[in-house]
Amino acid sequence: MPSSVTPPPSRWKQRFLILFALTVLLPAAIVLWLVGRFGGDSPVDYADPVEHFKYGSTGGEHEMGFPYWIWRALPEVCGHYLPGTGYQSLGMLYETLPNGRLKDLPVGTSKRRYQGVDRVFVNCAVCHTSTVRAAPNQPPLLVAGMPAALFNMKAFEEFFFQCAADPKFSKEFLIPEIQRQGAKLDLLDRYLVYPAAIAIMRDRVLALKGRFEWVFEQKAWGPGRVDTFNSAKVIFNFPMHRLDPKEFDAPADFPSIWLQRPRREPRAMELHWDGNNTDMTERNKSAAFGTGTTPPTLDLPRIKRVEAWILDAEPPAFSKLFPIDADLAARGAPLYKHYCATCHGASGRDFSGEYVGRVTPLAEIGTDRRRLDSYTYTLAVNQATLYAGYPWRFSKFRKTYGYANMPLDGIWLRAPYLHNGSVPSLRDLLEPAAARPKVFWRGNDLFDPVKVGFVSDSPDAGGKKFFRFDTAEAGNGNGGHEGVAYGTGLSPDDKAALVEFLKTF
Structure with missing residues (x-):
C-alpha cells in the first residue's frame, strides 16, 4: 500500500529556500522596515x-x-x-x-x-504674533497677525x-x-x-x-526688528565685507499682516516698507525664506492656507481692552480726513485714498534712509532669479526711491512707529522730531492707552529688562513724517482728538 507521508525536500531545495530568504526576503523586510x-x-x-x-x-x-x-x-x-x-x-x-x-x-x-x-x-x-496687556496684573492677550514686538x-x-x-x-x-x-x-x-x-x-x-x-x-536690532534684506544678500553669496557700509545697520520693524485682500483689490499696493513689490504671492514666498524654506521644500498647500487666512483676518478692536471717548474721537475724525486719509485710507477698514499703498519719495517723507539704502538694485536683480524654472518665478521686485504709505488697520497694536520703530507712540509721532523721545526702551507688552503705544519709559519691570533704543545710532533715526502736512503743528487738544480717532482703527 503506497505511503501517504510527504517525502522530505531534497537538500538542494532546502538550500535554495535558505538562500532565497537570506538574499531576497530578509533584505526586502529590512528595506520595508x-x-x-x-x-x-x-x-x-x-x-x-x-x-x-x-x-x-x-x-x-x-x-x-x-x-x-x-x-x-x-x-x-x-x-x-x-x-x-x-x-x-x-x-x-x-x-x-x-x-x-x-x-x-x-x-x-x-x-x-x-x-x-x-x-x-x-x-x-x-514674526507676526505678540501679546498686549492692559495692566501689570492682568494676563496678556495673544494677538495673531500683529508685529512680533517681543521677539528678538x-x-x-x-x-x-x-x-x-x-x-x-x-x-x-x-x-x-x-x-x-x-x-x-x-x-x-x-x-x-x-x-x-x-x-x-x-x-x-x-x-x-x-x-x-x-x-x-x-x-x-532689539526685539521686534529684523535686517531683512542683508540676510537675503547672504543667501545670494554677496561679499558682505565689500558692501557699502551704508547698507548695514538697517533693521526695520516686523509689520502686521491683517486684511491683505484690500491691499491687492481693487488695485495692488506697493508692499514692504519701501514698496519694492506689488505681488502678494511673491512677497509671501520671499518671506517664507526666513522660515527656512527653499524652492524645492516650500510647502505650497500649507502656505496657501496662511495666505487665505491673512486675506480677511482682522485686528482686535482697541475697545476690547480699553474705552474710547466717542465725543473726542468724533472731533478727531475731520482732522484725520484732512491730514492723514489721502495717504493712509479713509478708515481702518476703508483703504481708499489717492496715495495709499504708494511710495512717497524719501526727500518728502524724510525718515531714516538706512532701510531704503540696504535694498539695492543688485539685490533686486538677484531676486529675479529665485524660483527659476517654476511657474511662480519672481519678477516684481524693484528698487524704489522712498517708503510706502501704509493703511492703518489695527494701528494701535503696531507700535513703535515709523518703519524702523523709532517713535514709541502715536502721540509722540505727532510731535516734531526734536520733541520725540531720543532714548526709550522696547520689549514691554504693557500698553499705554493714552499715548497709544507700549510703555517705554523704564529699562525694566517685574524683573524683566528691556532693550535700550537710542535714536542717535545708525538706522535708528526718528526724524521725518513731520511738518504742517503731517499734523505736527496741531494744538495739543487737536492731537489728543486725532489719536482718539485712530483708536477706532
Missing part, C-alpha cells in the same frame, strides 16, 4: 486657520529643522548664551494648555516628521550660532539632557539616530554661522 522608520514626510496639521498660522508648517523643517528633542534640550545645555530662562527670554511666546501647563513648543514654530525624526523650526507667526530675532540667531560652537553641543551633553526631559529613545535613537543628528545639526549651524558672521558685527 527602513522605509517605515525613516521614510515619510508628515507635518502636524491644524483644522483651525489661526492654529495653523501659529503652529503650521511652511516647509522649513526639511532643511533647517532641529530634531524636536535637540530643540528642547538646547536652552538647558546652552542656557549661558540666553539672556534669561528658555526661549521665552528671546521673546518667544508659550500658550497655556487647559491643564495649566505650557505647550511644549512656542507660538511661531511647527513640527514635521521627516527622515524618521520629529523636526522643529519657525514659521510665519514667529538677532539674539535668536546668535544663540544657535554660539551654542553650535560650544563643546556642549555634543551627544555627551545633549543626550543625557534629552533623557532627563523624558524622551523615550529606543536603542536606535540612543546610539545612532540622535548622535548622528547632533553631529549633522552642529555642522549645519556652524556652516551658517560662517556665512552670517556679519550679524555679529552689526549693532543689536
Whole structure:
C-alpha cells in the first residue's frame, strides 16, 4: 500500500529556500522596515486657520529643522548664551494648555516628521504674533497677525550660532539632557539616530554661522526688528565685507499682516516698507525664506492656507481692552480726513485714498534712509532669479526711491512707529522730531492707552529688562513724517482728538 507521508525536500531545495530568504526576503523586510522608520514626510496639521498660522508648517523643517528633542534640550545645555530662562527670554511666546501647563513648543514654530525624526523650526507667526496687556496684573492677550514686538530675532540667531560652537553641543551633553526631559529613545535613537543628528545639526549651524558672521558685527536690532534684506544678500553669496557700509545697520520693524485682500483689490499696493513689490504671492514666498524654506521644500498647500487666512483676518478692536471717548474721537475724525486719509485710507477698514499703498519719495517723507539704502538694485536683480524654472518665478521686485504709505488697520497694536520703530507712540509721532523721545526702551507688552503705544519709559519691570533704543545710532533715526502736512503743528487738544480717532482703527 503506497505511503501517504510527504517525502522530505531534497537538500538542494532546502538550500535554495535558505538562500532565497537570506538574499531576497530578509533584505526586502529590512528595506520595508527602513522605509517605515525613516521614510515619510508628515507635518502636524491644524483644522483651525489661526492654529495653523501659529503652529503650521511652511516647509522649513526639511532643511533647517532641529530634531524636536535637540530643540528642547538646547536652552538647558546652552542656557549661558540666553539672556534669561528658555526661549521665552528671546521673546518667544508659550500658550497655556487647559491643564495649566505650557505647550511644549512656542507660538511661531511647527513640527514635521521627516527622515524618521520629529523636526522643529519657525514659521510665519514667529514674526507676526505678540501679546498686549492692559495692566501689570492682568494676563496678556495673544494677538495673531500683529508685529512680533517681543521677539528678538538677532539674539535668536546668535544663540544657535554660539551654542553650535560650544563643546556642549555634543551627544555627551545633549543626550543625557534629552533623557532627563523624558524622551523615550529606543536603542536606535540612543546610539545612532540622535548622535548622528547632533553631529549633522552642529555642522549645519556652524556652516551658517560662517556665512552670517556679519550679524555679529552689526549693532543689536532689539526685539521686534529684523535686517531683512542683508540676510537675503547672504543667501545670494554677496561679499558682505565689500558692501557699502551704508547698507548695514538697517533693521526695520516686523509689520502686521491683517486684511491683505484690500491691499491687492481693487488695485495692488506697493508692499514692504519701501514698496519694492506689488505681488502678494511673491512677497509671501520671499518671506517664507526666513522660515527656512527653499524652492524645492516650500510647502505650497500649507502656505496657501496662511495666505487665505491673512486675506480677511482682522485686528482686535482697541475697545476690547480699553474705552474710547466717542465725543473726542468724533472731533478727531475731520482732522484725520484732512491730514492723514489721502495717504493712509479713509478708515481702518476703508483703504481708499489717492496715495495709499504708494511710495512717497524719501526727500518728502524724510525718515531714516538706512532701510531704503540696504535694498539695492543688485539685490533686486538677484531676486529675479529665485524660483527659476517654476511657474511662480519672481519678477516684481524693484528698487524704489522712498517708503510706502501704509493703511492703518489695527494701528494701535503696531507700535513703535515709523518703519524702523523709532517713535514709541502715536502721540509722540505727532510731535516734531526734536520733541520725540531720543532714548526709550522696547520689549514691554504693557500698553499705554493714552499715548497709544507700549510703555517705554523704564529699562525694566517685574524683573524683566528691556532693550535700550537710542535714536542717535545708525538706522535708528526718528526724524521725518513731520511738518504742517503731517499734523505736527496741531494744538495739543487737536492731537489728543486725532489719536482718539485712530483708536477706532
